[in-house]
Amino acid sequence: MKMGLFNDRKGPAMLSPSAGKKLLNNRLIFSLLVLMVVVVQNIITTPNFFEITMTNGLLSGYIPNILDEASELIIVTMGMTLVIAASGGVDLSVGPIMAIAASFCGLLLNGSEYRTDVYHSPYFLAILFGLVGAALCGAFNGFLVSRLKIQPMIATLILFTAGRSIAKQITHGQTIYIMNPTYKWLGVQIPGIPIRTTILVSIAIVILVVLLVKLTSLGLYIQSVGINGSAARLVGLNSRVIKFMAFVICGILAGVAGLVSSSSVGSVNSGELGLSIEMDAILAVALGGNNLGGGKFSIAGSVIGAYTIQAITTTLYAMNVRADQLNVFKAIIIIVIIVASSEVFKEKVNRLFRHITKKNVPVGGLSDERQ
């Protein structure tokens, strides 16, 4: 498996025509470019963008804010990447699964009270319970996809539609407020540690996923199943189990994101938790240069995609863009990235580039890295 991000470390000063071509071929270059543009934009408009200060025992500033706010998205995106790679489809139910996991956790902690600072059961047990709930949801999706051969988008549409109602039933239809300060350890800060826990959790999850796909050759299996399920079966891979596992992992990670999210606001609101995060996660995977048809995937790409989305949002807030224009901005930036990273556009730019440098580059050299 290739880690797209680390392929082209050469600085611009070393660019030869072929290095330039390689750079253009890199799937990540355009989201990195946009990230760069956002950064340049910030240097101009928000002078203190890179300032990091210590307030109230926490590192704070725009950069820590971006890392903090992006963490839920990154955790969800990890699972989404695996599901897309293995099944060639998306998991639409990650948002509702977040709500279900947090609702289970909140139910155990608060009992039947809607607002209390007394834990009714141990914290770790509630977290475990929430994650088991999320894993069951993932297993349900995985069963529908791998055993019953239902299209992933249709299969996960079930929990997408019903998930929030289930979460609402768990919390007896009310918002739960968990007032015990230790509940905020996971989503805000563990006393004495100056870095927000969300950032640490997201880094830990990324490392875990990378280790999982690298050390256990699960990554290779997922890739093989995603590229050609029948061929993978012929060489002895059980593609059903692989797909099933991808959905279970995605469910568990959505559960982690749900717990983090609910911890950071100190309450469980089943209608609000992770609302429309599934679309951002799919977008992050796409921005990371991953093929939404399955197969090859890059964890680093998805991470960069997620940070790009969050950096855009935070920048727009920092620039005080008017509320009614916010989504227009986001849409334009995303259109630019998607268009710029399309094969046809790259081909055109490369031709133009060849024309300018008047160097002969063999035809067909452009897409040699894509399968």
Place this chain on the structure above:
Amino acid sequence: MRKLLKGISILCVFVLLIMATACTEKPAETNAPAATTKEAAAETTAEPVDTGDDLIVVGFAQCKADESDWRMANTASMQETLSEANGYKLILADSNNDAAKQVADVQGFIDQEVDYIVIAAVNMDGWDTVLSSAKEAGIPVILMDRTINASADLYTCWVGSDFKAEGVKATDWISTRFTADDEVNIVNLQGQLGASAQIGRSEALEDAIAANSNWTLLAQQTGEWSTDTAKEIMASWIQQHGDKINVVYAENDNMADGAIQALEEAGMKVGGDDGVAIISFDANRAYLQMTLEGKINCNVECNPLHGPKVAEIIQTIESGGSPAKVEVVEEAAFYYDTITQAIVDARAY
């Protein structure tokens, strides 16, 4: 190659700048989309309802009875007030946010020859035909909470909240907290843009800022009624303005919650006599508790208990009178220094 990269970067920045200056139109008012549930409105039969005695039959077309705590309290208020013990027979039709089903429900009420129809509309449009037949049948129609796009002679009256008046209650409190010499720096966490509650509450704040030369609007942004989004935006504002912020005007309880958490995490004092003043709207139970604790300074109620007002309107019509076209429910404001535990405990939602 460098030129190319440079060119693309410049292009992107250029697009951003153009958009920053050019794009000013407001999005059209958003209508609630119809949900996908396709149940037919089968439960309403064409048989006239025969109550056997003198009960007043009221057909109530609710948009989605369990949509939120507020909506649940709203439904319960109607059920409690228009009970058989009080001389009414209430027929509740929950359309589950399906606009087509709701129109069919109302048609069903007309076929059943109910005495009154109350509608909390899912959609603003598409009411002309069914309301015309209600008018022909001589059934008074009372619109509740949400407005519709239909000629005013097709319904008897509208009952609901005056969102601008709610906003004025909040700005009045701000004027009592600060003197004319104080620098009042306000940030506004707006609701979902285009929602009538957002429009009314924002308007009241804009008017007050225009009327007070010492008031400044530092920033406003939509938090989309959500705790999480509001917290994120507030964190960004703290980066930009820091201690300058002394009033947070949050257009609902959830967003006030998010703002308070962001301020506290940044080590700023919230509420009370000398912290950042927090304004909130809706006054749900958990947030009245926070008002009691002093974290929210002023919480303006958005009253879901429409039952008594609807009953009052029906009694006016029964006794031959005609109600006003716009009937506003009474709404209170709660302040951190005067609220009591009894008020919090009495709140059902």
